[in-house]
Structures are given as C-alpha cells and as structure tokens.
Amino acid sequence: MAQRGSRRKAAEQAKRANGPSGPPSRAKLWFKRIAIGGAVVGLLGALFLGLAVLFAARSLPSYAQLKATQNAQTIVVRARDGTEILELGPSFGKWIPHQQIPQVMKDAMVSVEDRRFYSHFGIDPLGLMRAVYEAVTGDKRISATSTITQQLARNVFLNSNRSLDRKLREGVLAMALESKFSKEQILELYLNKVYFGGGAYGIDSASRKFFSHPGTELSTAEAAIIAGLVKAPSRYSPTADVNAAVGRAKVVLRLMREQGRISESEAQVDVDAVKLKVDANQNSVRYFTDWALPQLDILLPETFEPIEVWTTIDVGMQRAAQAAIEANSPAGAQGALVSMDRDGAVLALIGGKDYVETSFNRATTALRQPGSSWKLFVYLAALEAGYTPEDTVKDVPVTIQGWSPRNSGGGYSGEMSLRSAFAFSKNTVAAQLGNEVGFGTVSSMAKRFGITTEISTVPSMVLGSNEVRLLDMTRAFAAISAYGNSVEPYGIVKVTTADGEVIYQHQKARTVKLVPDYVAAGMVDLLQAAVQTGTGRAAQIGRPVAGKTGTTSSNKDGYFVGFSSGITTGVWMGRDDSKAVGGLQGGRAPAQAFAAFMRYAVKGRPVENFKVETNLPEWQTEPDDEFYFGDPDEYYYIDEQGNLIEPGRVEGPRGEGLPPESELGPGEANRQRRPPPEPATDGAPQAASDDFLNRATGGNEPQRQPPPQPRPSPPPPRQPQ
Structure with missing residues (x-):
C-alpha cells in the first residue's frame, strides 16, 4: 500500500510538472489552424505581389520614354476674330536633369510630400499605419498616404479616382518603378511632371509662371511655395490666393527645419517678400471658357493632341461688358452679364466682378429670382390666348387663392391698356392674366422658351418667384427678338488641330417656331413700350430697344434683359448671400449696365426698327x-x-x-x-x-374668348417698378 501510494504521488508530481496530458483544447487547435492558414495566405499574397511587381516592372516604358510622355492636353482658345485669348492645359517648360535641380527644391518636396522617400521601397508602411491609426483613434479619414513614387505612378499611368482597385495598382506600379529606376531618376521624373496648377507641369514651368525665371534659379522661399502647391494647386496658387500660398509655404519651411534639411536661419526666410508674376490670363474671359470648354467632351472624340478652339467671344464686347458690370454694380453686390447674337452665338459673358477672387459663374450656374422679367411668359401666354396690346385690363386689388399681390408703388390705376400694364409692370394685372390663362400654362410657356429649372405653379410665380439662370432668361428674350423662333446658345465655332485640320464645325441648330408671328410681334410691342415709357427707360441707347426690368422682394436681385439690332443681353445684380442691396432695382443699375454695354455692342450695326404689326389670324x-x-x-x-x-x-x-x-x-x-x-x-x-x-x-388654333372692345384708357401715372 505504501508503495502504491508513493507511485501515485510521484505521478501527480510529474503531471503538475509537465502540465495536463490528453488531447489539445479546441481553441488551441483552431488558433493553430488559423495561424498556419494565415501564413499560407500571406506567403501566397507575397508571391502574387512579387509576380505582379515583376510583371509591371518588365512592362514599364524606358526612362527616355517616360521623359517624353505628356499626359495632358494643350488647348489654345481664340476669339471670333482669331485672336488668342487664352492657353489652357499643360505647359511643361524645360526638362531639368537631376543634377541641375536646386537641392533646396528636392528637399522641400521630400519634406512635405514623402519624408521617408530615400528609405522606403515605393510604399511607406510606417506612413500608412500612422494614417490608419489617426483615422481609427480620431475623426480623420485615411489620407496623405501616397509616396512620391505612388504619385508619379498615378500621374503617369492612372487616373485620380479613389477606388481600392486604383490604390492597389498604384502600389504595385510604385514598387515596379522603385525596382527599375534609382531614387534620383524617380525624383527627377516627379519634379518635371507633377502638376502645380494654372496649367504648369514641372518645376520649370511653375517657376516661369509664378516667378518669371527658370526652375534652376529657385530660392528657398520660392521652392517652399512650389512644393506647397502639390497638395491643392487651385487652393494654394499664388495667383489665386497669395495669403494661402504664403501660409502653406511656411508650413513647408517648418517641416524642412524639423527634418534637418535646412538650418534655423534658412527657415526664417521672408516668404512675403517673394515677387510674383502678374497673370494676365486670370480675367473675365475665364467665365466664358469655364462654360464653353467642357462642351468639348461631347463635341469631340477623346484626344490628347494639342487643339485650337475658335469661339464666339468678341474681345471688345467682353471688355465692354466687364467695364459695364464693374462701373454699375452697387457696392458689395456681384454682377453678371450674358450677350448673344441673333443666332445664339455668345458674344460676351461675365460671371462675376473678379474671376481671381471667385470663379463661381453667376451667368450660367447661379439660380436667382428674375422678378418681373418673368412676366414675359405671363404676357406671352395671354397674347397666345387672344389678347392684344390694346386690350383693356383693370389694375385693381385682387386676391387669388389667398394671395393678394401689391404693385410696387402701392397704388392702382384702374382701367388701362395691356401695353401700359406691362410697361409699368403692374403686378395685379399679371396675377389676373396668370390666373385666367392658368399658372400651368405660364409654366409651359417658360419651358417652351428654354427655362430648364424647376417651376412652381403657385400664384406668386407670375411675379418671378421661381429661380432661373441668367443664360436661360437671355435665351428666352433672344427668341422674342427672333420673332418667336427658337435660339440655341453656343460658344464654340470650330476646333482644329495644331496643323489646322478642322475636327469640329458648328452646325446651325434646327429652328423651331415657338409662338405665332402675331404673338411675338405683340410681345415685342410690349417690351418696346417698357423701355420707351415704362420701368426700363434707363436702358435707352438712342435706337430701338425692347426689354423688361425685374426686381425681387427687399431688393435682393435686380434684372434687366433686352435686345436691339439683333443683340440680346441679360444683366443680373445682387449679393451671393441673397441679402438685400440698398437701392437695387432692375430699372436702375442693371438697366444702366445694359445701356453702357449695348452702346458699344451695336455701334457697328445698322439701326433696326421692330415689327410690331399684329396680323391676327x-x-x-x-x-x-x-x-x-x-x-x-x-x-x-x-x-x-x-x-x-x-x-x-x-x-x-x-x-x-x-x-x-x-x-x-x-x-x-x-x-x-x-x-x-x-x-x-x-x-x-x-x-x-x-x-x-x-x-x-x-x-x-389657340382657344380663347374673344377680347372685349378696346376702350380709351387714361394715361397711367409713371411709377417705379
């Protein structure tokens, strides 16, 4: 018994010393399987990645081929007379070899874009882990993870979308570049190809554009400015925002000092003292090119060869339009102008007072209320229903669906002709006409004449409560100038290659009769009266003019659209934040700007009298x-x-x-x-x-009730709109 007890005790001691016996636990078994599976998957992934990098490296062009590659298109924009008004697209400048690139330029770029450039293999695992950690622990998303080599791969071989597939291919190509070329070659390619904004590709082009000298002569401050542009070329461009460019350059200098690439004293350089080149291209014509050039994507097949775009813009009219807006816009207000010929050719386009300050195009993009200029569609619907300019209407208080419009002056004139009611912009008459013909009919008329925005058919719509684009309103008035024939605005006449081969030629759009001749003639009659005796008298230019003013509530928007001698021009003024502008009325500043521009625009054209005879059916x-x-x-x-x-x-x-x-x-x-x-x-x-x-x-035939017999109406008092 004693012997058995001693053997049992020895076994227990051995068990305690060697751990539990028996089969391993289920958890340990699964952990072992996962570890082995992960190792196999990792090994296969590494093998696949290695093969992908090897295949990509063998497929890469030679260094000489990469140097010669241009991945963007040069576009020369010409006015209607052939004058070159703008050159867009890439400007690559002179290729600067690695040995001639200033060391401070290399250091600045590496410091701000890829601090571990000389130590990684194309991708930066540390930088990626840091970015992921910041995204997980903070409120930042994963960003700024592309190395210089990855950026080069993206710029040369890929597009800029942010899909996972593109990121993976970018990483593979970056490692392939690192395996085939030296760090010096990669940095040389990058600095000669990266985009710095304003059409400048490469440091030589950027240096000439911003500082008027070659890239081999860059100073520390200039190098810091250029290096800071890569993150956001448009935001930090010194020609667009000097303060933003200087602030970004100071960040670059701080990073260079922290990484030991420049001394403390070199980091104190005065960036504000850098002399910038004045960019003459950043002017009002950019509003026009911003509208016209995107149409090339539809008009032309995909091509990267240099092209010349011949446009409809008239250089003299564009300058006159800019001067008219600047001289007449109230303080604190913006202004926009669109002018087009009788065939729809856009002769001048101003989207704001200063393109450098803000490139937002208020002529083609902004949605603003047109005020009483919208009455064009109300009276068109009434004329089509059978009214004539001589018909008698009543300017009296009226309530429609609980809405009671008021006239601008607050008074009422009683019986008056349709012509006088339009000329003096009587709101109560417009409301009655809209109610009679139907607000849906007015909406349909507006769409017929080219209004592309959403239209609400509440009663107040007759006074211009719907938001529209100035370009659309100008197009509608141009169709009236064409006596009811549709007008299609266009800005590109033809496109040629650098060798002169025509690859696109504008074809005249098919004309559609929007309203009968007698309706158009009656509308011209009303519009002419508005300028001769009504609210648009400030638009007179010494020859026949027809047009309509518009003013919204609290003077937030001022409108005038009119035509003379085949040219139709629309003017809008107001604040971008839609706050009231003191004294802003369509019959004042917008009409005055219209007159100032139109005196120049029509000076070389014969005087044309309007056809206002309403030959009724x-x-x-x-x-x-x-x-x-x-x-x-x-x-x-x-x-x-x-x-x-x-x-x-x-x-x-x-x-x-x-x-x-x-x-x-x-x-x-x-x-x-x-x-x-x-x-x-x-x-x-x-x-x-x-x-x-x-x-x-x-x-x-249009259906209507026969109009009443016209009755003599007393001359209405002249009231402001």
Whole structure:
C-alpha cells in the first residue's frame, strides 16, 4: 500500500510538472489552424505581389520614354476674330536633369510630400499605419498616404479616382518603378511632371509662371511655395490666393527645419517678400471658357493632341461688358452679364466682378429670382390666348387663392391698356392674366422658351418667384427678338488641330417656331413700350430697344434683359448671400449696365426698327363670330365651353341656366348661349361635319374668348417698378 501510494504521488508530481496530458483544447487547435492558414495566405499574397511587381516592372516604358510622355492636353482658345485669348492645359517648360535641380527644391518636396522617400521601397508602411491609426483613434479619414513614387505612378499611368482597385495598382506600379529606376531618376521624373496648377507641369514651368525665371534659379522661399502647391494647386496658387500660398509655404519651411534639411536661419526666410508674376490670363474671359470648354467632351472624340478652339467671344464686347458690370454694380453686390447674337452665338459673358477672387459663374450656374422679367411668359401666354396690346385690363386689388399681390408703388390705376400694364409692370394685372390663362400654362410657356429649372405653379410665380439662370432668361428674350423662333446658345465655332485640320464645325441648330408671328410681334410691342415709357427707360441707347426690368422682394436681385439690332443681353445684380442691396432695382443699375454695354455692342450695326404689326389670324379678326361659332339660326354649333347648341332654343331673355351678364367673359355678353339638345339616338346623323367641329372647337388654333372692345384708357401715372 505504501508503495502504491508513493507511485501515485510521484505521478501527480510529474503531471503538475509537465502540465495536463490528453488531447489539445479546441481553441488551441483552431488558433493553430488559423495561424498556419494565415501564413499560407500571406506567403501566397507575397508571391502574387512579387509576380505582379515583376510583371509591371518588365512592362514599364524606358526612362527616355517616360521623359517624353505628356499626359495632358494643350488647348489654345481664340476669339471670333482669331485672336488668342487664352492657353489652357499643360505647359511643361524645360526638362531639368537631376543634377541641375536646386537641392533646396528636392528637399522641400521630400519634406512635405514623402519624408521617408530615400528609405522606403515605393510604399511607406510606417506612413500608412500612422494614417490608419489617426483615422481609427480620431475623426480623420485615411489620407496623405501616397509616396512620391505612388504619385508619379498615378500621374503617369492612372487616373485620380479613389477606388481600392486604383490604390492597389498604384502600389504595385510604385514598387515596379522603385525596382527599375534609382531614387534620383524617380525624383527627377516627379519634379518635371507633377502638376502645380494654372496649367504648369514641372518645376520649370511653375517657376516661369509664378516667378518669371527658370526652375534652376529657385530660392528657398520660392521652392517652399512650389512644393506647397502639390497638395491643392487651385487652393494654394499664388495667383489665386497669395495669403494661402504664403501660409502653406511656411508650413513647408517648418517641416524642412524639423527634418534637418535646412538650418534655423534658412527657415526664417521672408516668404512675403517673394515677387510674383502678374497673370494676365486670370480675367473675365475665364467665365466664358469655364462654360464653353467642357462642351468639348461631347463635341469631340477623346484626344490628347494639342487643339485650337475658335469661339464666339468678341474681345471688345467682353471688355465692354466687364467695364459695364464693374462701373454699375452697387457696392458689395456681384454682377453678371450674358450677350448673344441673333443666332445664339455668345458674344460676351461675365460671371462675376473678379474671376481671381471667385470663379463661381453667376451667368450660367447661379439660380436667382428674375422678378418681373418673368412676366414675359405671363404676357406671352395671354397674347397666345387672344389678347392684344390694346386690350383693356383693370389694375385693381385682387386676391387669388389667398394671395393678394401689391404693385410696387402701392397704388392702382384702374382701367388701362395691356401695353401700359406691362410697361409699368403692374403686378395685379399679371396675377389676373396668370390666373385666367392658368399658372400651368405660364409654366409651359417658360419651358417652351428654354427655362430648364424647376417651376412652381403657385400664384406668386407670375411675379418671378421661381429661380432661373441668367443664360436661360437671355435665351428666352433672344427668341422674342427672333420673332418667336427658337435660339440655341453656343460658344464654340470650330476646333482644329495644331496643323489646322478642322475636327469640329458648328452646325446651325434646327429652328423651331415657338409662338405665332402675331404673338411675338405683340410681345415685342410690349417690351418696346417698357423701355420707351415704362420701368426700363434707363436702358435707352438712342435706337430701338425692347426689354423688361425685374426686381425681387427687399431688393435682393435686380434684372434687366433686352435686345436691339439683333443683340440680346441679360444683366443680373445682387449679393451671393441673397441679402438685400440698398437701392437695387432692375430699372436702375442693371438697366444702366445694359445701356453702357449695348452702346458699344451695336455701334457697328445698322439701326433696326421692330415689327410690331399684329396680323391676327382669321379666328380672331372675324367681326361677327360666325367663322368661329357658326350661325345659330341655321344649324347646331359649338359654344366656347365645347357644348353642342341646338338652333332656335332660347328660354327667357337670356336662356335658362345662363349666368348673369356681369359674370360673362369678354365677348360673351353679345351672344345667346343655348342649352344642349337631348342626346341623339344611336345611328342618328351627325349634326355637323368633322371639319366644322374641328374648326369650331379650335382644332390646332389657340382657344380663347374673344377680347372685349378696346376702350380709351387714361394715361397711367409713371411709377417705379
């Protein structure tokens, strides 16, 4: 017993010394499997990555081929007379070999873009882990992880989207570049190819653009400015924002000092003292090119060869437009102008007072309320419904769906002609017309004339509460100048290669008749009256002008759009933050800017008188209505509501069920409306032919109630809009 006890005790001691026996635990088994699987996957991944890098390295162009590669397109922009107004795209300057690149330029670029450039193999694992750690522990996303070699691979071989696939290919190509070329060669390629903004590729082009000397002569401060541009060329460009460029350069100098690439005294260089070259290209014509040149993506097949773009812009008119906006815009307000020829060619385009200060294009992009200039579409709808400029309307208080518009002066003029109501921009009359023809009809008219923005059909829309683009409004008025024919704005006449081969030629757009001639003539009549005697008198230039003012509530927007001698011009003024501008009215500053520009624009053109004769169609001019309504004593006919009327049936002095005469529409008081006959039995002959019914119900003709007989109206008082 003692012997067995001693053996048991020895076994227990051995068990405690050697650990538990038996099969391993399930957790340890799975951990072992995962570790082995991970090692296998890692090994296969490394093998695959190595093969990918090897294959990419063998496929890379030679160093000489990479030096000769240009990955962007040069575009020379010409005015309508052939004058070169702008050169866009890459400017590569002179290639600077590694030995001739100033050391301070190399150090500045490495310090700010890739501090471990000389130690990594194309990708920077430490930098990547740091970026991931910052993204996980803070509120920053993964960024700034591309090495100089990765940036070179992206600039030369890839695009700039941020997909995972592109990032993986970028890493593979970076390691392939590192395996094939030396660090000096990679840095030379990078500094001669990286984009610095303003069309400048490479340090020589950037140095000449910003400092007017070759890249071999860069100082420490200049090198810091150029190195700081790579992160955001447009934001830190010294020609766009000097303070931002200087601030970024100081960051570069601090990094260079912290990394020991320059001394403390060198880091104290005065960046503010750097003399910058004045960039003459950053002017108002850039608003035009920003609108016109993106159209090349649609007009041309994909090409990277140098091209010349011949545009519609008139250099003299562009300068006159810029001067007119600068001279007449109220303090603190922006201004925009669009001017186009009768065929839609854009002659001048101003998107703001200073392109360098802000490149936002208020002529083609901004959505602002047009005010009473929107009444163009209200009166077009009324004219198409049968009104004429001489028809009598009433300027009286009115309430529509709970909305009660007020006139600008607060008073009412009573009976007046349609022409006078438009000329003096009577809001109550526009509201009544819009309500009569239908707000949806006004919206359809605006879309017919090229308004592309969303349109609300609430009653206040008749006073211009919908936001529109100035370009669209100018296009609509240009169609009226063309007497109802559609106008398609365009800015590019032709595109040629550097050798002169024409690869695109503008073709005249198909013309569409938007409204009948008599409607267009009537609208021209109204627009001319607005300038001659109404709210647009400040737009007079000593020859026939037609146009319309517009002012929004609290003077937030001022509008004037008009035309003369085949040129249509629209002007908008206001603040970008939509705050009120003291004294801003469409009939003042915008109309004055219009006149200042148009005096120059039309000086070489013959004086043109407007055609305002409204040759009405027969359905409007028939004196006794028989053509339209038929003779009720001879056969069945159709009334204005489309009811079939039986001949000879009159009950009572006016017929049973008819409304009082005071409630009848214009022209109804002189006609007797009869109730329809009993429904005809099946197979009964048709009371009137299809041709007559088509004519009687309007067919393709605009339907309206005949206008009242014009009554003399007292001359309305002159009131501001």
